[in-house]
Amino acid sequence: MSDGKTIELQEYKSEIKPTWCPGCGDFAVLSGLQKALQVLQIEPWNIVIVSGIGCSSNIPHFLSSYGFHSIHGRAVPVASGIKLANSDLTVIAAGGDGDGYGIGVGHFIHAMRRNLDITYIVMDNQIYGLTTGQASPTSEKGMVTKSTPEGVIENPVNPLTLALASGATYIARGFSGDAKGLGDLFARGIKHKGFSLIDVLSPCVTYNKINTYDWFRQRVYSLEKEGHNPSDYLAAVARADEWPNLDQKRDRIGLGVFYERNDIPTYEDLEPALKKGPLVRQPLGLANPEELLEEFR
Amino acid sequence: MSQKELVFRIGGAAGDGSASTAESLAKVCTRSGLYVFTYTSYQSVIRGGHSWVQVRAAEEPVLSQGERPQVLICLNQPTADIHAPQVRENGAIIYDSDTIKLDGLRLAEGVRKIGFPLGRLAREFSNNALMKNTVALGAAVRLFDMDLAVVESAFATVWGDKKREIVDANVKAAAAGYKYVEENGGSLNLGLRHSGKARLLITGNQAIALGALAAGCKFLAQYPMTPASSIMHWMADHAPKHGVVVKQVEDELAAINMAIGAGFAGVRSMTATSGGGFSLMVEGIGQGGMVEAPVVAVLAQRAGPSTGLPTKTEQGDLNLALGAGQGDWPRAILAPRNTDECFRLTAEAFNLAEVYQTPVIVMSDLYLSEGYRTVEGFDFNVPIIRGLLAADGGTAKDKYLRYKITESGVSPRALPGQPGFQFDAGTDEHDEKGELISDVLAGIPEWVEIRKQMMDKRMRKLDGLRRDTKGPELWGPEKADITLISWGSTQGPLREAILDLQEADGLPVNSLEYAYLFPFHADETTAALKRAKRTMSVEGNFTGQFSRLLTAETGIRPDHFFGKYDGEPFYPSEIAAKVREVLG
Numbered sequence: 001m002s003d004g005k006t007i008e009l010q011e012y013k014s015e016i017k018p019t020w021c022p023g024c025g026d027f028a029v030l031s032g033l034q035k036a037l038q039v040l041q042i043e044p045w046n047i048v049i050v051s052g053i054g055c056s057s058n059i060p061h062f063l064s065s066y067g068f069h070s071i072h073g074r075a076v077p078v079a080s081g082i083k084l085a086n087s088d089l090t091v092i093a094a095g096g097d098g099d100g101y102g103i104g105v106g107h108f109i110h111a112m113r114r115n116l117d118i119t120y121i122v123m124d125n126q127i128y129g130l131t132t133g134q135a136s137p138t139s140e141k142g143m144v145t146k147s148t149p150e151g152v153i154e155n156p157v158n159p160l161t162l163a164l165a166s167g168a169t170y171i172a173r174g175f176s177g178d179a180k181g182l183g184d185l186f187a188r189g190i191k192h193k194g195f196s197l198i199d200v201l202s203p204c205v206t207y208n209k210i211n212t213y214d215w216f217r218q219r220v221y222s223l224e225k226e227g228h229n230p231s232d233y234l235a236a237v238a239r240a241d242e243w244p245n246l247d248q249k250r251d252r253i254g255l256g257v258f259y260e261r262n263d264i265p266t267y268e269d270l271e272p273a274l275k276k277g278p279l280v281r282q283p284l285g286l287a288n289p290e291e292l293l294e295e296f297r
Numbered sequence: 298m299s300q301k302e303l304v305f306r307i308g309g310a311a312g313d314g315s316a317s318t319a320e321s322l323a324k325v326c327t328r329s330g331l332y333v334f335t336y337t338s339y340q341s342v343i344r345g346g347h348s349w350v351q352v353r354a355a356e357e358p359v360l361s362q363g364e365r366p367q368v369l370i371c372l373n374q375p376t377a378d379i380h381a382p383q384v385r386e387n388g389a390i391i392y393d394s395d396t397i398k399l400d401g402l403r404l405a406e407g408v409r410k411i412g413f414p415l416g417r418l419a420r421e422f423s424n425n426a427l428m429k430n431t432v433a434l435g436a437a438v439r440l441f442d443m444d445l446a447v448v449e450s451a452f453a454t455v456w457g458d459k460k461r462e463i464v465d466a467n468v469k470a471a472a473a474g475y476k477y478v479e480e481n482g483g484s485l486n487l488g489l490r491h492s493g494k495a496r497l498l499i500t501g502n503q504a505i506a507l508g509a510l511a512a513g514c515k516f517l518a519q520y521p522m523t524p525a526s527s528i529m530h531w532m533a534d535h536a537p538k539h540g541v542v543v544k545q546v547e548d549e550l551a552a553i554n555m556a557i558g559a560g561f562a563g564v565r566s567m568t569a570t571s572g573g574g575f576s577l578m579v580e581g582i583g584q585g586g587m588v589e590a591p592v593v594a595v596l597a598q599r600a601g602p603s604t605g606l607p608t609k610t611e612q613g614d615l616n617l618a619l620g621a622g623q624g625d626w627p628r629a630i631l632a633p634r635n636t637d638e639c640f641r642l643t644a645e646a647f648n649l650a651e652v653y654q655t656p657v658i659v660m661s662d663l664y665l666s667e668g669y670r671t672v673e674g675f676d677f678n679v680p681i682i683r684g685l686l687a688a689d690g691g692t693a694k695d696k697y698l699r700y701k702i703t704e705s706g707v708s709p710r711a712l713p714g715q716p717g718f719q720f721d722a723g724t725d726e727h728d729e730k731g732e733l734i735s736d737v738l739a740g741i742p743e744w745v746e747i748r749k750q751m752m753d754k755r756m757r758k759l760d761g762l763r764r765d766t767k768g769p770e771l772w773g774p775e776k777a778d779i780t781l782i783s784w785g786s787t788q789g790p791l792r793e794a795i796l797d798l799q800e801a802d803g804l805p806v807n808s809l810e811y812a813y814l815f816p817f818h819a820d821e822t823t824a825a826l827k828r829a830k831r832t833m834s835v836e837g838n839f840t841g842q843f844s845r846l847l848t849a850e851t852g853i854r855p856d857h858f859f860g861k862y863d864g865e866p867f868y869p870s871e872i873a874a875k876v877r878e879v880l881g
Binding site: 016019043044045046048050053058060061064065066067068069070071073074077078079080081082083084085086088089106107109110271272273274276279280282283284285286289290292293295296297 | 327328454495497498499503507510511512513515516518535536537539540541542543544546547548550551554555556557558559560561562563564565566580581584588674675677679681712713714715716717718719720721722723724725731732733736737
């Protein structure tokens, strides 16, 4: 908090009007994120939102924080570099399913096993929107798109089981039809010490005519209401496997926190060079260079 | 080179320990007060195959790996078969007489065959199979008239006090080899004076990492790739003490993107790789140009194309560096000519990257990166110039424009965490604030103009980069029959060839050497080449990548081209031979 004053919601909003299609699920993500940041009272200048490429990756422009609108698939490594350089910052990576689970999936897995203290929000619409409607890594089997006129014949990525297998320490799923729930999931994820993944079912109203708001409303349920225990790894795997899965069962889609562990040290905790504080605040150059030369004599 | 020198070669299979034995000898030579230059010829295997190392030392600075050795240590039969015939007249071959035969090999006149049971002798001191190398090393030390005490001190440094018993066993083994030669013919009487003035023995990669550390590098993200890996190794060893995060990442895409993220957040950051990894970095490095984030990328070249010859040298990636990334963006490309410049130019690269807020590429190659060379010392008085920062004052928060159009093309840089200066760094074309003009504004007349202004702004940085870097160095006699044009690590062998031509043939030859490749210094080049009678470009690639750049920038085409792309470094003799040929 700056000089003890409460930061108003308005202070997280930028002057730039979102360019998303009317009805796009990403609007709810934006407002949910602004709400979460306001609830946590994090100063906008101490936040960096890093995105990749795609409709959803325009999100940094719509927030008043520092932003880095990076290249396709590389939001997570850029965010990792920022966090390692200045671990005092709240670093949030954001983007779409193509960005994170397709072209950037290698970084996604490695960032999770590193357990850097960053929050990754994936606006998952199961389609490539900005390139006008090709299949994405989370497109369901059988889905007809511009690139799959006979229907998708690959199995979709299940981001939650992938995250569970890769060592993320906060794994949640939200839904753009539940803006209130999104804000809560984001706030908890940002507060969490370690890598947080929030996969958001964020319908594309223009190119995905299958996985619509209504389609989701008929299937989603609250994990919390069913008494799911987020510290139970195997229960989390079972819940995550409800959708999508190899059997193509699609009747139940859990929302909420699948898994959370707060006893695992973050990468920053274990990195020896950060023991003296963030890198940006450490002195540059060598205090005693001559001693470094001994090994070369 | 007519001066007194020693040239030593050791060969064996990978895993036989020839590299560490040669390293020990190089250290002994350094501590004896000689200048040293090493070249390691190895293969992309961990065990087996054939690898060898050459160590050349002299009383004066050594410019290349030299040619035929005076002393050869054979650790296996193939080494004898391949290298024994190259040993110079009155030289010596050290080998294990139990396992290696020199019968039937055509040796130069007067070559001494120093065959004795190295392995059996070594077992008296240790069960380690590599101990026989130390016996052989002791023999070489005697041939070169060096002091056993220096050997002992070198071993003590290598293994440290903690492993005193290892040091003792090695000292005894070396003494046994020394004694054998003492009793069987003694010294080669090369007549080298050992001044005892110890200098530094260091590889190009170590000098690059040291230069980075001196310049305040705080972050290194890298993926292992020969011949760049030892930059990461050295930095990782020193990182905790010096507050540097060294991150081995999943691929080179992550390496460049993390390094750019760290640079954007305000620390001096670096990545290093070879051509294959750099190929993966091209989109990321272009991003650095667009969002105006500082980063230093070291490109240690090896022989391509594709996987090519992973353990062999080449200068074939200049086009890659010049063309990396889509579109036009301002970059600087520096190519150290020697180990000292590995240190200085890397340190300088950090200043250029921050002052001009753009990626700077430092190009080395296997020959320079991995070879041990003697340097007198390093000037650690490295200026750290962080460039225009919004935090320095003079920039009002409410009117802050991260990408403000300025005459120099450089705009005040705010760092995340700085209150009130929030902005978006965008890889899409953007306005002065950093907001996109690519989606709903592109093509609208007012914004067409802004796009052009933003391109002009960024590209104006090239003028400053050119101003802040140096033109080529003309080395050798002012009046020459031919001017040799070179860049980067070719400097040493080229200069040695020039000295040899002067001495042996009385031919005046000079060189025009480039350490700052881009932005290209066209005016200085044109002025220098106007005075040249004839020109020949000498570079380690097939197409003459640098010559083409020079022609594109000046309209001048070198008269001759000598390109080398066999994976081996330049030898002074072949450059001299080519000069004689073209001057006919």
